[in-house]
Amino acid sequence: MQHIELLVTVLEYIEMHLCDDIKTDTIASACFCSKSALEKLFRSVYHISVHGYIVRRRMMLAAKKLSMQPQRSILDIAIEYGYSTHESFARAFEQVWNCKPSAFRNTKFTELFPRFIVPPTKGDYYMMKRYHIDLGELYDLFQERTDCFFVLCDIKDMITINDIARKAGDLAILEQMRRMTEASGKEDLVFRIGGDEFCILTDSSDPAYAEQIAASIRNKNGDTFSYEKQEIPLNLHVTTVRLKDCNRCEEVFSGLHNAIREGKA
DSSP: OHHHHHHHHHHHHHHHTTTSOOOHHHHHHHTTSOHHHHHHHHHHHHSSOHHHHHHHHHHHHHHHHHHHOTTSOHHHHHHHTTOSSHHHHHHHHHHHHSSOHHHHTTSOOOBSSOOBOOOSSTTOHHHHHSOOBOOGGGHHHHHHTTTOOEEEEEETTHHHHHHHOHHHHHHHHHHHHHHHHHHSOTTOEEEEOSSSEEEEEOSOOOHHHHHHHHHHHHTTTTOEEEETTEEEEOOEEEEEEOOOSOOSHHHHHHHHHHHHHHHHO
16 A cells, blocks of 8 residues: 555656656655665556656657647747757657657647556555556546447557567557557547557447448558568457446546457457
């Protein structure tokens, strides 16, 4: 329980100071723990460093503003998130999104790196070990589209891809997101619910529409993406579902994960 409370405090602190010059030792001091203990706990639960999470959160929020606020300059957005030059921001952005900030202006935005959260109940070790994220910003949309279908995807043999290199795994996730975004309609929303688990919330209650999107994604199975000098095939599990009687965000989250597991089975 003590570890859960620490993670809650750390994640809240990070969100409050994303635009500040924060470092892991600063966070540890503010949350009354050692830097080494914080890093160990964070990697154990989320499989990423504290710094890596901060960079991804900053780049996710910066990407949202690039997409939704085209009138703002890239340098203005860079400065907002703590980067003093266009070049330093562009390097960090390209590491996360695999494209330059200017190229992202025309990209349909998706929640690639939503905020992490921790399970609210004691002893929920399974959920702690998952890539648990905050879908709260999307919950109002879930309620508006209670009869609409989800299209769910995760990567087959992700462990094998990560064994090549962590960067290869990151590129696989970006390729997965790209395929789903291309297959989705104008009013559909692509978002992430886990490490390599993504959803499309459609704007349709027609099962044929959801299956059409799913088929379009499946047709890309076997196509490759490039990592250094390798061409790596990417295959996705794809399933569709319509959730019923999900009155809380946690129920939506659990329902989506259950549907992915059942689809794989």
